Amino acid sequence: MDLKLKLRPNFFFSFLIFIFLFQKPDLGSASGPKCISTERQALLTFKQSLTDPSGRLSSWSGLDCCKWRGVGCDRRTSHVIKIDLRNPNQTLRPYDHWEVYDMGGLGGKINPSLTRLKFLSYLDLSSNDFNFTAIPDFIGQMVSLRYLNLSSSTFLGEVPGSLGNLSKLEILDLYAQTFSSDGPNSYTLYTLEATNLGWLSGLSSSLTYLNMGYVSMRRVGETWLEEFSKLTKLKELHLFNCELNKLPLSLPSSANLKHLEVLDLSRNPLSSPIPNWLYDLTNLRKLYLQEDNLEGLSPSGFKKLKLLNTLDLSNNGFSGELPVVFGDLSQLKYLDLSFNSFQGQVHKFLDALSNNKGNSLVSLHLYSNNLNGTLPESLGALRNLQILDLSENSFTGSIPSLVGNMASLKELYLSRNSMKGKIPQSVGKLQRLETLHLSFNMFSGAIPQSLGAISTLETLALSYNNLEGRIPTNLKFKDPYIYFGNELLCGKPLPKKCPRKQETVIVN
Template sequence: MVSFPSPLLTLTLLIQLLSQFTTLQASLLDPTSSNSSSVSCNQVEREALVHFKAGLKDHSRRLSSWFGTDCCSWAGVGCSKKTGHVTKLDLRNPYYPYSNDQLYHLQNSSGAAAFELASLGGKINPSLLDLKYLSYLDLSLNDFNYTPIPNFMGSFTKLSYLNLSSSNFVGLVPHQLGNLSNLKSLDLYSSNSEIWVSNLNWVARLSSLKYLNLGYVNLSLASTSWLSVINMLPQLEELHLPGCELDQVPYSLPFVNFSSIQVLDLQVNLFNSSLPQWVFNISSSLVVLNLRGSGIGGYTLNDIDWGYFCHMQTLDLSSNEISGEFDKFVSSLCKCDNNISLQVLDLAYNNLGGQIPESLGNLKNLKSLNLVANPISGSIPASIGNLSCLEELYIGTKLSGTIPESVGQLKELINLSLEGNWNGVISETHFQSLENLKTLVLSSWNKSLQFDVSRDWIPAFSLQHLYISYCQIGPNFPQWLKTQKELRSLSLVKVGISDRVPDWLWEQTPQLQNLGFYNNRLRGKLPKSLEFAPGATVDLSSNLFEGPVPLCSRVTSLSLRNNSFSGHIPENIGLKMSTLEYLDLSKNFLSGAIPLSMSKLKRLQGISLYNNLLSGKIPMWKPLTSLSVLDFSKNNLSGTIPSSICSHPSLDILKLSGNNLSGNLSSLQNCERLSQLGLAGNQFHGEIPNWIGEKLSNLAILSLGGNMFSGNIPENLCHLSNLHILELRHNNLSGQIPTCLGNTLSSYMEPYYSADPGFHPDYRNDMELNVKGDIHEFSLTLVLVNLLDLSNNNLHGEIPKEVTNLSTLGTLNLSWNHLIGNIPEKIGNLQNLETLDLSGNHLSGTIPPSMSDMTALSHLNLSYNDLSGPIPSTNQFTTFNDPSIYEGNPKLYGCPLPTNCSTFNRHQQHESQDENAGDDKMLWFYFHLGMAPGFVVGFWAVCGTLIVNKSWRHAFFRFVDQMRDRIWVTYAVTSARLLEKLKATRMET
């Protein structure tokens, strides 16, 4: 059986070969050194190198050739041909994964591992000081594990070249480096930004310096003096100070001493000024000017006479706040006539307007043009085809019109990106001579660009990266892609394809690093298993794919969201997709249990199974140290929240809403990192735990609505200072609304942006909330929502006036409780409020006039209360024309109700009269209604007793006879007396 060497051994041998090749190449280029000198190696210097090697860590055995007596033949060592002294020590990492040199670039997942393996580490032994004639020292691209640069580095008096860049040095740059008076090139570029200087005075002593690179070395302590020091280096030709945290740049200098400078790189600093005047003093020598993202902006590009920069080859002013008109800028450049040297022009991410002029075609030497993210309008001129040297073209944003066919004449073009509002068609002519094209990015935001190529078209190019979005390619899948054998990235987004993906494409996936087909109508089943390039990202979301979930090996991100996948999630997904970091299977029809094997996804950072048909219990997963997002909401999961849920130390977002979970929340006490907790729509019961406000202090979103929680709203929730969504609707909560919700949250309830999003951008932050009277699903905009929803509970008391302190609140819903009192007078302070629902309470009083000033308010519901008085008729209230938002308040009047003030008063009078008349009628009704039972009761109470009791009956009738006799006697006597008086009166008359 033939045995093959291990991958690690193969990689080690390759690194050694590369090291030998680098040494050989360096010796050929350097006539002062030799690896096979006729003069023997100096014994002292050989021993110095041996001691130096002993202190190093050489995992890849790059220094395996360092044995024997002739140190001049050792890898990376160069000697003088005349004296044999060591003059050169080049231990630069020969493998750099980001190099454009294909010799050093393997272009696979072993890249980072190979670079790390080839890096030297350990300690730098001061024995190197015995190399008295050393003039060249390169230790770049290694890993010295965050150790300081040794002070003795300043003792190599003959050194002319020193490169310690990207080798993980930290701390203070030793001022002893200023002793290297013969130094011509110094490179201390830092890849970790943890190296700094106290001042740059030592640099002023390096009078022979021609090249200086202090990239990402912290120079903030030298912000006021850096330019005066640089001005003392008369021979300086290249200055690289990117990312040095410089915040000051003098506008002018009394004299310019570094007039020989050719390269000026000040990108990514903190300047807040316009282009300094002294730059014009060196314009005649400048070849490269890079001010990208430096804060040198706020000026108009057209205020500068660019005719002074005729020798400029690279101009990068991107990511500043520069304004002006691009066509006038090009006209200024054209003052150089035929002497325009410009090769690279990057003005991306500024505020440039105007149009792209025809005169752009005069920049014959241009190799790279980047104008993206500027408000430049108009169309691309046909003269673009005259830029015969152009290799990179990036145009975007507000440009419109048709894409000229002359683009197809750019034979040297490698990268082409055209993003705008294009219309018309793009045909084979647009690509006819683009033989070297490797990257094509094409987007048309108005969706009016139509691809018109024949089905059997064979392009001249062989693409590596293809990104097409919002164009019309479909309905059929483009067959010409079959000819693109070198594709590593393929993204067709919203291009109108409603076809099946052909089998030949799935056969190409092993080389794909990126595959995106989202927002189309692709259909059919996927192969049961797919293999991609290591570390691939795959997004097939928002299509019509069906069938089982495929096993995609070697991917780090997989999104199958919003399709029609069904069946169970593969049980062995944790074994077959072990490199997975992000998984989004939301909005499908997946059923069954959540596989236990997912706990083997050690790299998993985010998982969303939102809105499926999954059942069973939440599995007890082993701790996943990187897991940040877990979304199992809107399924049929049951049981309790497992105690292992908080064993994931990085868990930041937990969403279990819309299931059948029950029990209490005690298992969440240790999830102290949580910023979002969604448990709405379950069957949790008991009181809301007090510890939420103490142990989950990072919460920004708390959603517990639609459960069976009871008791009071705990005041400890007021300790959640980052809270911007509090949703407790549809529970059995009672008591009063805590006043501290307003006092505590007033200065913190702001749009929440997580410093560490913790998930791939393809992941959608899904959550359903009651906004504007209906349930809405929020996704990417969830971070912008500020909401307080306590509706459909049993809360009582008044609305706390402190609620009006929540000035950034967007939604306030207190409906269907038992709240009383007035609407707070200062509710108009809620200037950002879009939704206000106070319906179904017992609120009284008038509508506060301040509500007219709530200009953001678009949804209002005050129905079914006891409000009175006029409805405001100014500002925002003129837009509320639906009477139903006021119904159930009989004492309210004004538009849009049918009653105004006068008709309301008349109505009140009529209503009063009707009420009086109604009262009389009711009084007679009750009088007659009471007579019948009164008569019956009274009759039988008297007569019934007389019938039953004989002695009472005799006594009663004796009493009646006696009373009859008395009345008769009294009547007779009285009548007789009256008659006598009448007779006497008549006789007298």
């Protein structure tokens, strides 16, 4: 069959235009570079001002900067919107892995070429080493920033007030604890200082997260809280170890912290009772007030904090009986009251925790108080508890047999009390137990052979008791420390010839 296709002239014209557009290389085709040339040059200038001992900026070459390590671009416009150059080794502890941590850090200076990235909304330079230079004032010109992280990067001097120009900023992390290259045990405190917090008002309508830990504010005076309370959208405020010297007992009428969910004022010489305004922060999930030289606790105030998940009041001067009101906080998972002067028995306190059916407590620390008496059987009702530390008190009596019902328990510390009696066989029911510390008591009798059934046990401390017998033959340690008497019979790692089957425990 002979088919003849008759096409109109305008069809051929449209077809030619289509071919032309398809072949033209610089109209956004998939094969062409996505990076904008002026922004690529700004990044290369920024790179030239940096030192890079690990070579992690080696990918910063070629035309497409959107493919460079740590650079992110908008898929639609190709503008650079993200720079993430955090130290990739920042999760390592510098004390233990100094060389690796240090090698991952960038150094040198931050070049003002970054201000040419007009659409940059995310900048993370955390855990690098800028060798005690000042935070550049020009960062305040990067007005598109929503996320800025300069934490632990050895900056020095005054926090620039120009940061107040970043009116879109939602997250600001200036945590200033830094580690010196002099060695793994060297670190510098208070390299950053804030003497005037007036710039915070420029962030009042946007900032939701602020971390200024280790930034010295000793010269700010008593107005510090008033300045922070201007951040009306703030959800997290971290002022750990900032040399704040007073905790105001009242808030100004203009203060607005109703959205605050996390408040950390730890390690500041606040020297006051807990003020009533703090109990009005009813959205609080986490409250950290450890080591603040606080005294004077109003237990009834905590009833308002119904959403509280974490409460740390350790290392203060609180006294009296343990507040039973904490048993009413059904969301509470982590409670630390260590290193205070709480006294008396714990029956009412533990009963209140165990009687709350909604209680989800995971961690309870009462270490180093003046608590006494025996431990109640109601302890066994805390089935969600993973860590229990009652060390260094004056508890007497034996371990409750119902402790075996604490099915989630991973760590149990009862050392340095005056407890006695036999260690109950029910301890062997704790199938998740990793650490058991019973040293410096008056426990007697044989070591329970049921301990051998706990396959997760890593640390067993029984020194300075009146125990006798043999080490359970079926103990299977992952990373063992076994303390009997005042000797370490099995070390770390476990020696091949560690005596297990016939070794008699030293009786003190």
